[in-house]
Amino acid sequence: MYxxxxxxxxxxxxxxPRLLLKIETSEGIDGWGECYNHGPDWALPPLFDYLFHQIDGEDPRRVEFLVLKLNQQCRFPPGAMGLAAISAIDHALWDxxxxxxxxxxxxLLxxxxxxRVRVYCGVYTAPDAEHAKDETQRLHEEYGYTAFKLSPYRRDLHSGRWGELVxxxxxxFARIREITPSNxxxxxDAHAKIFEPYQAVQLAAxxxxxxxxxxxxxxxxEHIPAWAELKSKITVPLATGESLYNRFEFLSLLTARGADIIQPDICVVGGVSEMRRIATLAEAHYVTVAPHNPMGPLATAVNVHFCAAQPxxxxxxFKPHGHAPWAVDPYIPxxxxMELRPDQPGWGIEIDEKVLQSEDYIHWERKVTRKPDGSTAYP
Known part of the structure; x- marks a missing residue:
């Protein structure tokens, strides 16, 4: 097979926006992968055209060999775009x-x-406590969720005194605890919006x-020593990692004792192969893995397999999707x-390629926050 x-x-x-990759083989066995859209989105398809020539004619079952080849053919370490593309290729090869x-x-892992694989739902906002109660109860009744993620910001970080926001x-949060089930x-998720570490310590307190x-x-x-100092000053579990790209960056974080939980993204770091190396490093440092996954049904399927096999x-x-018509049978909590699918080979999810023939791309870009004085802030 080649x-x-x-x-x-x-x-x-x-x-x-999401980019899906299909790898075709001589035996008619196809594999699917999902790519993280860092932007510019339309730079990705020609990048895949280039990478195809690196592995054209190769046996797709030699996953480690081919992923190493793609990484090593770069004179310099691949960055966000390169690793996102390699991630999707890695997914498709494993499939x-x-x-x-x-x-x-x-x-195979x-x-x-x-x-089974426990999931939490990202709500991504800071709703009133009563609204948070209603929304989390609805998600619990519909999907069985008992874990959720909110924003810690009730208003613009830069309007008013920081101590008031804290x-x-x-x-x-104390009110949410009072009115929601104790379990x-x-x-x-503070979204890396805080520039001064002492403020992050205050919010944690x-x-x-x-x-x-x-x-x-x-x-x-970017600055790992700040994470080590931050972790030493707070009493809550500290998580990070969605913006780190490879095992070497995670090793720096782990050896500095900068996190209790790491959150690599399987569509960012280079796929399952690199994700497992990162997780093994974390295991040796008594650190757990909570994968970053604001992605689509295919990326979720890839994550489920990684999580099932990772100690x-x-x-x-995982946040339930409202629009992804190309996913015929997505994993649902x-x-x-997430229940495993032992009788289904590969990722255990069916992609309707006919649906993909219809243009359904949407442009998205991150908004840059402006401070009261007109300067920019981290979004």
Whole structure:
């Protein structure tokens, strides 16, 4: 069996663009992967045209060999765009390998170490406590969720005194705790909007009395010593990693003792192969893995297989999708977990390629926050 072609499809999931890759083979066994759209989105299809020539005619089941080849043919380490493309290729190769063997991918990774995969739902806003109660109860009744993620900001970070925002957040979370079931977990994603680490410490102290599930990415990821200092000063579980690209960056974070939970993205770091290396490094540092996954149904399927086989997995991010018509049978939570599909080879998800023939791309770009003085802030 050998690789004969790549096909790319620019699509969307809800209001975000997504790129899907199909790898075709001489035996008629196809594999699918999903790419992280860092932007510029339309730079990705020609990049796949280039990468195809690096592995054209190769045996797709040699996943490690081919992913190493794609990485090593770069004179300099691939960045966001290159690794996103390699991630999708890696996914598709694993899918082919599983289908060729007649096995789910997690069985090729050593088999499942758990029977199902726990998920949490990203709400991504900071609704009034009563609204948060209603929304989380609805998600619990419909999907069985008992873990959720909110924003810790009740208003614009740059309007008013920082201490007021901190107090409002602490009081608000305390109220949520009062009116929601005691077994519900609430994490908070600060979206790397805080520039000054001492402010991140203050915000952590405000939510600490109400026992947050974890405190995600309060500051930027670039300066690892700041993460080590931050972790030493807070008493809540600290999570980060969606903006880190490879095992070497994660190794720097881990050796600095800069996080309790890491959140690599399987569509960013180079796919399943690199994700497993990163997770193994974390395991050696007593750190758990909660994959970043604001992606589509295909990326979710890939994550489910990784999580099923990874010993130090903690929880997977998943928000139910409203619009992804190309996913025929997406993984959907049952009792707050994704069930495995042991009788389905590859990723265990069917892609309707006919639907992908229809243009359904949507443009999206991150908005840049402006401070009261007109200067820009981290969005």
């Amino acid at each position: 690789i004969t072609g790549f096909k790319t499809y620019m699509q969307r999931v809800d209001d975000r 082919i390998a599983g289908k060729a063997a007649g096995l789910p991918v997690y069985m 050593g088999g499942n170490v758990r029977d 107090k409002e957040t602490g009081d608000w 519900f977990e609430f994490a908070f 405000a939510i600490a009395p109400s026992d947050p599930y974890f405190y995600e990415e309060p500051i930027r990821p 130090n997995f903690k929880v997977l991010e 049952v009792d707050g977990h």
